[in-house]
Amino acid sequence: xxxxxxxxxxxxxxxxxxxxxxxxxxxxxxxxxxxxxxxxxxxxxxxxxxxxxxxxxxxxxxxxxxxxxxxxxxxxxxxxxxxxxxxxxxxxxxxxxxxxxxxxxxxxxxxxxxxxxxxxxxxxxxxxxxxxxxxxxxxxxxxxxxxxxxxxxxxxxxxxxxxxxxxxxxxxxxxxxxxxxxxxxxxxxxxxxxxxxxxxxxxxxxxxxxxxxxxxxxxxxxxxxxxxxxxxxxxxxxxxxxxxxxxxxxxxxxxxxxxxxxxxxxxxxxxxxxxxxxxxxxxxxxxxxx
Amino acid sequence: xxxxxxxxxxxxxxxxxxxxxxxxxxxxxxxxxxxxxxxxxxxxxxxxxxxxxxxxxxxxxxxxxxxxxxxxxxxxxxxxxxxxxxxxxxxxxxxxxxxxxxxxxxxxxxxxxxxxxxxxxxxxxxxxxxxxxxxxxxxxxxxxxxxxxxxxxxxxxxxxxxxxxxxxxxxxxxxxxxxxxxxxxxxxxxxxxxxxxxxxxxxxxxxxxxxxxxxxxxxxxxxxxxxxxxxxxxxxxxxxxxxxxxxxxxxxxxxxxxxxxxxxxxxxxxxxxxxxxxxxxxxxxxxxxxxxxxxxxxxxxxxxxxxxxxxxxxxxxxxxxxxxxxxxxxxxxxxxxxxxxxxxxxxxxxxxxxxxxxxxxxxxxxxxxxxxxxxxxxxxxxxxxxxxxxxxxxxxxxxxxxxxxxxxxxxxxxxxxxxxxxxxxxxxxxxxxxxxxxx
Numbered sequence: 001x002x003x004x005x006x007x008x009x010x011x012x013x014x015x016x017x018x019x020x021x022x023x024x025x026x027x028x029x030x031x032x033x034x035x036x037x038x039x040x041x042x043x044x045x046x047x048x049x050x051x052x053x054x055x056x057x058x059x060x061x062x063x064x065x066x067x068x069x070x071x072x073x074x075x076x077x078x079x080x081x082x083x084x085x086x087x088x089x090x091x092x093x094x095x096x097x098x099x100x101x102x103x104x105x106x107x108x109x110x111x112x113x114x115x116x117x118x119x120x121x122x123x124x125x126x127x128x129x130x131x132x133x134x135x136x137x138x139x140x141x142x143x144x145x146x147x148x149x150x151x152x153x154x155x156x157x158x159x160x161x162x163x164x165x166x167x168x169x170x171x172x173x174x175x176x177x178x179x180x181x182x183x184x185x186x187x188x189x190x191x192x193x194x195x196x197x198x199x200x201x202x203x204x205x206x207x208x209x210x211x212x213x214x215x216x217x218x219x220x221x222x223x224x225x226x227x228x229x230x231x232x233x234x235x236x237x238x239x240x241x242x243x244x245x246x247x248x249x250x251x252x253x254x255x256x257x258x259x260x261x262x263x264x265x266x267x268x269x270x271x272x273x274x275x276x277x278x279x280x281x282x283x284x285x286x287x288x289x290x
Numbered sequence: 291x292x293x294x295x296x297x298x299x300x301x302x303x304x305x306x307x308x309x310x311x312x313x314x315x316x317x318x319x320x321x322x323x324x325x326x327x328x329x330x331x332x333x334x335x336x337x338x339x340x341x342x343x344x345x346x347x348x349x350x351x352x353x354x355x356x357x358x359x360x361x362x363x364x365x366x367x368x369x370x371x372x373x374x375x376x377x378x379x380x381x382x383x384x385x386x387x388x389x390x391x392x393x394x395x396x397x398x399x400x401x402x403x404x405x406x407x408x409x410x411x412x413x414x415x416x417x418x419x420x421x422x423x424x425x426x427x428x429x430x431x432x433x434x435x436x437x438x439x440x441x442x443x444x445x446x447x448x449x450x451x452x453x454x455x456x457x458x459x460x461x462x463x464x465x466x467x468x469x470x471x472x473x474x475x476x477x478x479x480x481x482x483x484x485x486x487x488x489x490x491x492x493x494x495x496x497x498x499x500x501x502x503x504x505x506x507x508x509x510x511x512x513x514x515x516x517x518x519x520x521x522x523x524x525x526x527x528x529x530x531x532x533x534x535x536x537x538x539x540x541x542x543x544x545x546x547x548x549x550x551x552x553x554x555x556x557x558x559x560x561x562x563x564x565x566x567x568x569x570x571x572x573x574x575x576x577x578x579x580x581x582x583x584x585x586x587x588x589x590x591x592x593x594x595x596x597x598x599x600x601x602x603x604x605x606x607x608x609x610x611x612x613x614x615x616x617x618x619x620x621x622x623x624x625x626x627x628x629x630x631x632x633x634x635x636x637x638x639x640x641x642x643x644x645x646x647x648x649x650x651x652x653x654x655x656x657x658x659x660x661x662x663x664x665x666x667x668x669x670x671x672x673x674x675x676x677x678x679x680x681x682x683x684x685x686x687x688x689x690x691x692x693x694x695x696x697x698x699x700x701x702x703x704x705x706x707x708x709x710x711x712x713x714x715x716x717x718x719x720x721x722x723x724x725x726x727x728x729x
Contacts, residue, residue: 044400045422127567128559129503129576148562150713236510237561238709250706253397255699 030269036262043258054263063239064264067247068271070154074243075222075275077158078165083214085162086169091199093170094177104174108167115164119231122160126232153233153241161228165221169214176210177203212283216276223272244268348380349638351629354399355413356621357655359389362588366658374645381638387413403428403626410629410639411646416450416459416622417694424458429624431456437640438625442649446619446664459622460647463661466617466682467514467691469605470572470580470590474598475502483600484579487522487607491553497578498554506568506577509551509560509708514581516705517616517692518604519543525610526687533696533729536722539609544704544711544718546607551712561709584617584678587660591674601678603685615685619664620694623647700725 037054041047058064093103110118125132126147134144148156184202193201204211226245229235235242235250244264252261357367364387371383386409388395396419402408403423414420423429432438433456440447446461469484476483476493479500484490497504507515521529523546524539531537550556557563557571572580573593580586581604590596606612623646629639645651649665656663660675662682671679682688693701707721 042400042422044404045426123567127563129557129571130574144558146558148559153562233562234510234564236706236709238713238715239706250702251699255702256396257699 033262033265036259037266039259040257041259042256043252047259050259054260057260058263058267063242063247064244064267066239067235067242067244068267070241071223071225071243071245071268071271073154074158074161074225075219077162078218078222078225079215081158081162082165082218083169083211086166086214087173087204087211089166089170090173090177091203093174104171107170110164111167113164115227116231118160118164119228122156122228122232126156148233148237150237150240153237157229157232157241160232161225164228165218169218172210172214173207176207180206208283212280215283216279219275219279220272223268244271349635350382350384351411351635351638351642352384352386352409353411353413353642354395354402354409355385355387356390356395357413358387361389361585361659363655363658366654370646370651370654374642378638378641381642383642399423406628408626408628410626410635411642412624412626413462413621414459414624415620415694416461416624417620417690418696418698420458420624423624424452428627429458430627430630431458432460432625433457435625435630435640437637437644439644439647442665444664449618450622459624460643461619461622461664462647462652463656463659463663464617464619464682465584465661466615466678466685466688467517467581467583468615468678468681469518469602470582470586471600471602472572472575472578472595472598473600474595475575475578481578483602484605485602486612487605490605491550493578494550494553494555503557503571503577504555505550505579505581506571507556507560507581508563508565508568509547509556509712510562510706511564511568512547512705512708513565513691513693514583514616515547516543516701516708518581519547520692521610521614521616522546522604522607524608525606526614526689528609529614529616529692530689533700533722533726536719536726538719541718541722544708544721547708548711548714548718561712584661585659587675587678596672596674599674601674601681603681611686613681613685614687615681615689616691617682617685617688618690620690697729700728703728 036043038049038051039047040050040053089103089107093100093107096103124130128134128144128146128148131147133147138144180203184206185198188198188202224245225243226249229241229243229246230249233241235246244267248261248264248268251257251264255261353371355367357363367387368385371385375381375383386398388398395414399412399414399419400422403426408428420429432440440457440460443461446464447457450457450459450461452458471483473483475497479496479502481493481496482489484493494504509515517529520537520540520543523543524537528537528539531540551560557568557577560568568577569580569582569586569589571577573590573595575595575598584601587596590599603613603615606614623643625639625643629635647665649663652663652665653668656668657671660668660671660678662668662679668679703725704721707716707724710716711718711721
């Protein structure tokens, strides 16, 4: 009992810095943001309490609706392709004997490049007049193509978004697959299990916990997409690729309407939490230990 | 047990260090506390600027301006600060200038003023951006401040007068926005310069048939485009209208952008490029015309095409006279009330203000950028820059950019809706209605 008391003291002392820092830099700003959403304010000198006006405006805001749908669409691409491609690559790299280190570095490399640099890179790739893709087409005798149109802009933004973070999930999956004991595969081989069956019957079921974590990270992370859209399309053309992150930034920092920007931020938090909870619920499974 | 205490001691030490680090990140509280009476204008006897001029004063002054980054005035400004400090031993000036690009300066200034960390002196936008600071009494009325020298200014000083009749900002230079034209491309293709609305439309038609983009613009980042088309559609009288008027000329201006886009006036990807990419098309001589401000001369010369470029006023379609300009002096020097009421800083701040707004300093700063000085006149300037100065001198009317005087949210809505006007999803009048509803 005496020892338990000592443990409690240590627990409190160890947790205190983390609690302090998260409270100051995460929870306080969040509650402050929630508080600001009830004001018409520029965040500095002008502030008027408007009750639920910002939320009423949000419900009627067509651009916010479009931005929400675009964010959800991007979330779908990210969940399917980022996690899917990462899993595929991890299985492939795990199965090769030579050059695994090279592929591991190559696939992980985009993760360490800043979003702004990737955004600029793709701006220069898609540029109509002097962009890489059109220069290649022109040199091959083809006409220039307008890559960023109202129909295509969201897909064109999804490409670098997926590419830039595949490596992160790839490393998680590779590590998870590496932890599966070889005995399982050897036993399966004796039973006559083929390569693809090994993937579906052994590998995937044994790393389903990691897949779940990656999906939750990808889904919640998709709501934070900002810099790539902001740099590559500026949310356009005609707001066709506007996402919640860029719209919130525009309202809060370009338009100096911090109150409405805060309301959009609250919406992002609500959507993120809801989807994370739903994903967790749907993918609930018993932890596998081996 | 002793070992447990040792661990506990180490942990406590770590916690204490963490608290010290966090505390060190906080605001400097060494400033003397101010009471509400401190914000009033000080009594005459408090101010001894004239008497103390030349005496050694010990003070530390923070200055925030937009003369940083790629602004050619930045280097001259640094030189001026060094000269001032050499001549005024004991006064230490900290330069916290930031580039005006991306609007981060607005966030810095607002944050500094709301966190009681305002600069003693700032060179900032005397537009809708400074409204909150002025309303809160955070900057002083320069005309009624002891020791502040406002003599020698041209008409730009009067342009700074606030709606309440006071002058809070002293101008440095004036600017104009206009149509930058690559004369060489016009000559090469045998097209007449766009000195009238008809010739402007003719130039669009003719260049659209070639590989040259008629006008390098971004239709999303369309500050200059919206302003100039509103001016062209109704002349200065309509341009000066309030947003709430929902002036028909503004709506027509937006519709004209849509019409010209269909004629092939703008880059194919105008809806997704920004101003800098649009400007680079002009600098690479892939576009014949560009809407920009007088500050663009620096990058035009840097691109090596200065000799080929001239500047023309936006041709007016109806309701005004070609020659009317968007321009003025939207930035000025402000002195913070906090600095002026601080006996330890007032003298040094006013001295630095008078030094930076002296005719000599203004001419040196204006000389670096080619802008029009608010005091005196530049001599021996580049003939290309002189064309712009003549535009200002000959202008029948000049007024500030629309975004300097209307609610930022409304203006953003107007400019970011231009691609929808171009695609036909909205009309100019519809966009104007939506923007007016945001005010």
